[in-house]
Amino acid sequence: MSATNDLARLMREKAEAVGATVVELKNLKEAFAYALDVCDKKEACQLLVSGCEEKLSDKAEALCETKQEKVVAAPNLSEDEYAAFSALCAERGVKCIREGLRGHLAGIDIGVAHADMAIAETGTCVIDSTSEELRLSSMISEIHMAILPKSRIKATAFDAEREVNALINTGTPRYTAFITGPSRTADIERVLAIGVHGPLELHILMLED
Amino acid sequence: MQTAKTLKEYRKELRESLDNEFLREAMDKFATAYPVSRANAFRGLDEKAMIAEVADAKDAAAKNMDALYAQFKAEAEKRGVKVHMAKDAAEANEIIARIAKNSNCKKIVKSKSMTAEETLLNHRLEDDGLEVIETDLGEWIIQLRHEGPTHMVMPAIHLSRYQVADLFSEVTKQKQEVDIQRLVKVARRELRQHFATADMGISGANFAIAESGTIGLVTNEGNARLVTTLPRVHVALCGLDKLTPSLNDALKSLRVLPRNATGQAITSYVTWITGANECKAAADEKKEMHIVFLDNGRRALAQDPLFSQVMRCVRCGACANVCPVYRLVGGHKMGHIYIGAIGLILTYFFHGKDKARNLVQNCINCESCKSICAGGIDLPRLIKEIRARLSEEDGAPVEATLLGKVLKNRKLFHTLLRFGKFAQKPVTGGTPYLRHLPQMFMKDHGFRALPAIADKAFRDEWETIRPRVSNAKLRVALFSGCVQDFVYPEQMKAAVKVLASRGVEMDFPMDQSCCGLPVQMMAERQATIDVARQNVMAFDAAKYDYILTLCASCASHLKEGYPNILAGQQDMAGKVKLFSSKIIDFSSFVHDVLGMTADDFKGKGEKVAYHSSCHLCRGLGVVEQPRALIASSGSEYCPAQEEAVCCGFGGTFSMKFPELSKELLDKKLNNAEATGATRMVADCPGCIMQIRGGAEKRGSRMRVGHIAELLAENLK
Ligand code: SF4
Ligand code: SF4
Numbered sequence: 001m002s003a004t005n006d007l008a009r010l011m012r013e014k015a016e017a018v019g020a021t022v023v024e025l026k027n028l029k030e031a032f033a034y035a036l037d038v039c040d041k042k043e044a045c046q047l048l049v050s051g052c053e054e055k056l057s058d059k060a061e062a063l064c065e066t067k068q069e070k071v072v073a074a075p076n077l078s079e080d081e082y083a084a085f086s087a088l089c090a091e092r093g094v095k096c097i098r099e100g101l102r103g104h105l106a107g108i109d110i111g112v113a114h115a116d117m118a119i120a121e122t123g124t125c126v127i128d129s130t131s132e133e134l135r136l137s138s139m140i141s142e143i144h145m146a147i148l149p150k151s152r153i154k155a156t157a158f159d160a161e162r163e164v165n166a167l168i169n170t171g172t173p174r175y176t177a178f179i180t181g182p183s184r185t186a187d188i189e190r191v192l193a194i195g196v197h198g199p200l201e202l203h204i205l206m207l208e209d
Numbered sequence: 210m211q212t213a214k215t216l217k218e219y220r221k222e223l224r225e226s227l228d229n230e231f232l233r234e235a236m237d238k239f240a241t242a243y244p245v246s247r248a249n250a251f252r253g254l255d256e257k258a259m260i261a262e263v264a265d266a267k268d269a270a271a272k273n274m275d276a277l278y279a280q281f282k283a284e285a286e287k288r289g290v291k292v293h294m295a296k297d298a299a300e301a302n303e304i305i306a307r308i309a310k311n312s313n314c315k316k317i318v319k320s321k322s323m324t325a326e327e328t329l330l331n332h333r334l335e336d337d338g339l340e341v342i343e344t345d346l347g348e349w350i351i352q353l354r355h356e357g358p359t360h361m362v363m364p365a366i367h368l369s370r371y372q373v374a375d376l377f378s379e380v381t382k383q384k385q386e387v388d389i390q391r392l393v394k395v396a397r398r399e400l401r402q403h404f405a406t407a408d409m410g411i412s413g414a415n416f417a418i419a420e421s422g423t424i425g426l427v428t429n430e431g432n433a434r435l436v437t438t439l440p441r442v443h444v445a446l447c448g449l450d451k452l453t454p455s456l457n458d459a460l461k462s463l464r465v466l467p468r469n470a471t472g473q474a475i476t477s478y479v480t481w482i483t484g485a486n487e488c489k490a491a492a493d494e495k496k497e498m499h500i501v502f503l504d505n506g507r508r509a510l511a512q513d514p515l516f517s518q519v520m521r522c523v524r525c526g527a528c529a530n531v532c533p534v535y536r537l538v539g540g541h542k543m544g545h546i547y548i549g550a551i552g553l554i555l556t557y558f559f560h561g562k563d564k565a566r567n568l569v570q571n572c573i574n575c576e577s578c579k580s581i582c583a584g585g586i587d588l589p590r591l592i593k594e595i596r597a598r599l600s601e602e603d604g605a606p607v608e609a610t611l612l613g614k615v616l617k618n619r620k621l622f623h624t625l626l627r628f629g630k631f632a633q634k635p636v637t638g639g640t641p642y643l644r645h646l647p648q649m650f651m652k653d654h655g656f657r658a659l660p661a662i663a664d665k666a667f668r669d670e671w672e673t674i675r676p677r678v679s680n681a682k683l684r685v686a687l688f689s690g691c692v693q694d695f696v697y698p699e700q701m702k703a704a705v706k707v708l709a710s711r712g713v714e715m716d717f718p719m720d721q722s723c724c725g726l727p728v729q730m731m732a733e734r735q736a737t738i739d740v741a742r743q744n745v746m747a748f749d750a751a752k753y754d755y756i757l758t759l760c761a762s763c764a765s766h767l768k769e770g771y772p773n774i775l776a777g778q779q780d781m782a783g784k785v786k787l788f789s790s791k792i793i794d795f796s797s798f799v800h801d802v803l804g805m806t807a808d809d810f811k812g813k814g815e816k817v818a819y820h821s822s823c824h825l826c827r828g829l830g831v832v833e834q835p836r837a838l839i840a841s842s843g844s845e846y847c848p849a850q851e852e853a854v855c856c857g858f859g860g861t862f863s864m865k866f867p868e869l870s871k872e873l874l875d876k877k878l879n880n881a882e883a884t885g886a887t888r889m890v891a892d893c894p895g896c897i898m899q900i901r902g903g904a905e906k907r908g909s910r911m912r913v914g915h916i917a918e919l920l921a922e923n924l925k
Contacts, residue, residue: 123474168423175481188393
C-alpha cells in the first residue's frame, strides 16, 4: 500500500513538474464530476486561448467557426460508464460524444480517457490509442484528462516494459501513446509555449482502487 | 545549409554570422542555459553508464543491421505495412513520390524528420506539384523562409520573435503581434486546417523496433500524432541506423535522448506505431502505411571499424549545444544538413567531400562534444580522421606537408626553432613578444600578441639546472612539448623547482620531440605516426614512475591519442601501452602523488582565476586538483564564468580561423577579468600563449601564467 502511495507521490511530483494537473479522487463518479466541473468553469472565452482570437487567414478562420458548443469526448469508457457520464453531461448542457471526432477537428473542450498505466519516474501516462476516436480525442481536446488507478503506476519505463510490450506487440496494428504533460514547444527563441498542436492542459485523475 | 566552396568563402560566411547580433546573443544564452538544464536532467543518475548502454545497444544493432531490417520488414508487413528500402536519397524520394502519385495524394503534412532533410524530400515532392506543409513549428517557420534548419532539435533557433511575427503576418495577411505565446497559437490554428485536409502524412522515426515492426516517434508538440492519424496515407522515412531489436533497447535510448537534447526527462509525447492502424478517412477505414528505410551509405558505414560508431547517433543535437564554434557561427555554418560535431562528420559521408572539405576544418578539438554525446561517440577523433582522409585523397596543403616533413626530423625541427630566435630579433623590440607580426599574419591575427622564442631552450639548459637528488622515492621523466621547451622554458623550470622541493628525481630524455598534435590537426597522418613512434622510443618508460608533462594538450595526446595512433604498429603495442600508462599532468602529480597542501606554501593572498583547459578537464578528466592547488598556494581562487569553455587557441585552428579564435578569447578574458583576479593560471602553455597574448594586447592588469609558476613562487 505504501509502495503504491510512494509511486503516486512521485508520479504527482514529476507530472506537475512538466505542467500537468494532478488530482486524487475516490472513484470514477468523482472523476466524471470533476471533468464536468472543469468544463463548466472553462469559460466560453477560454476556448479562445487555443487561437480563435488571433487574426487568421480566411481558411483557418473558417475551420474555427465550425465550433460552437461545449463538447466532451470519452471514447474508451465502457458502455455503462459512458451511459453514466453522458447522462451527467446532458444535465449540465454539455454535448458528449464518443465517435465522429473527425467532425470536430477545430477542437473539443475536454477529452476523457482511461490510462492503461503510468510511469512515475517521468510522470508519464501510457494510453492504448489504437482506436482512432480515442487518439483524436487526446489530440484535439483543449483539456485532456487521463483516469489513472493508483495501482497502475510503475516506477520506471523498464518496470512497465513487459506490459507496454503487451500493448504494442499483439500481432495486429496498434497505436500506443506515452503522454507526459501538455503539448509544448520552444521553437521560437527557446521560450516555452504550451499547446502548440495538442492539448493545452493535461489533467491526471488518480483514483484509489 | 553550408555551401561555401573555398575556405576563403567559408570564412566570409563565418564573418557574417559573427556580425549577426541576434544570433550571437541567442547562442550565448543557449550555451550558458543548456549545461545547467542538462545537469538537472541527469541529476542522481549514472549518466556515463546510461550512455554506455546506448552505445553498446546501438553497436550491436549496427552490426546486425541487415538481419534487423529483414525481421522488421516481415513483422511490419504482417501488420499491413509496406516496407521499402532505398539505397540513396534520390531513390527514397522517388519511392515516396510514387506512393503519392499512386494513391492520388495532393496535399502532404509532415512532421519533423532529419532524414527527409537529408534527402531534400520536400524539393522533390514540390517539383511533382504536391503541396507539402511542415507542421513542426520550427520546421514550418524555416520552410516558409526557404531555409534549412540551424539545429537538429530547434531548427529555427537563429530567428527572433520579430522575424517570426513578420513572417506570420505575411502568411495570414494580417498584422501579427510580437508575442511568442500568441504566435504559437496562430500556428496552431493555421496548421490545423492543413491536417484536416491533407491526403498524406510523412513522419520520420526515432526507433524502428524489429521484434514487432513498430516505429517510435519522440516529440513535444503533438504534430507527429496528427500527421500519423488524420491523413489516409502515412509514410515514415527512417534511416537504417534506427533499427533496434527490442523495445528494451529503444527505452535505453529514450532515457538519454530527451535529457541530452533539451534537458527533459522525457518529451511530451512518445508514440509507438505498430502496423497500419484504423483510419476513418480511408475507404476501407484502414491506413495505407509505408515505411521507407534509407541506406545512403549507412550499411557501409556500419561495417567500418572506426566510423561505425557514427551509427550510435540518436540525433539529440547536444554536440552542437556545447560546441564553442557552433555557438559563435550558428548551424548554417556548422553542417550541410546535419549540424554540430556529428554534422561535420555526416556531411562528409552523406553529402560528399566537396561539401565537407571546409566544414571539417572548423573544429577546435576541445572535446566538449565527446564528453556529452548520447552515444559516447569520439567525435573529435572522427573529425580529425576525416581531415586526414581528405588530405590523403586531395593532397595536403603545402604548410601541412612542410611541417610534417620538418617534424619527422627532430634535429632539423629544433635547429629551425633555435634559428627562429635570431630571425625574430628585429620584431621583438627586446620584449618577450613579437612586436610586429610577420606580414603573412598581419591582417587577422592582431588580436593577440604572439610570443617570441626564448633565448635559451629548456633542453639546452637542462644539464646545468638539473637537480642532483639522492635516495629519491620517485623517478620522473619530463616531457616538455615544443612550446615549453622553446618559448616558455621558465614554466618547466618552475615545475622542476616544485618537484625538487620534494626530492623527486628527474630526467629529460633528449630525443623527445613535438607530441605531434599539431600535425594531426593538419591531417598529416604519416608524420603523426612517426613523431609518436619517436617519442615512445625516446623514453625508457619502465625506468620511471611517471612521465610528467605541463602541457594538457600533450598529456591528453600522449595518453589517449597515442594508443589509437600506433594501434596498427605491432612492434609498438607493449611499449605504447606502458608509455601511455605513465603519463601524468602536472597538477595531478603535485596534488595526488606528492600530496602537497597549504603546509607547503606561503601565499600572498593574490586573487587568482583559473582556465580549465579542454584537454585537461575533458581529455584527462582532471577537474579539482588545480583548483585545490591554487587555494593551497595561499592565493584566493576566484571562480570565473565558463571556466571550462575553450580559450580559442586550438593550435592550428587559431591560424585558420582567427576571427573565431578572437571571439572565444575575448569571452575568456572578460569572464576572468570580471572576477577581479590579478592573475590567471592554466595547465597548458598553448592556452597560456593565447590568453596571455590577448591580455597583453588589451593591456589587462591580469598576469597570465602556468600553475607551476604560481606554486614555485609561493613555495615555503
Ligand atoms: S553525435 Fe552524439 S551528441 Fe551529437 S546528435 Fe548524435 S548522439 Fe547527440
Ligand atoms: S571538439 Fe569542440 S570544436 Fe570540435 S566539434 Fe566538438 S565541441 Fe565543436
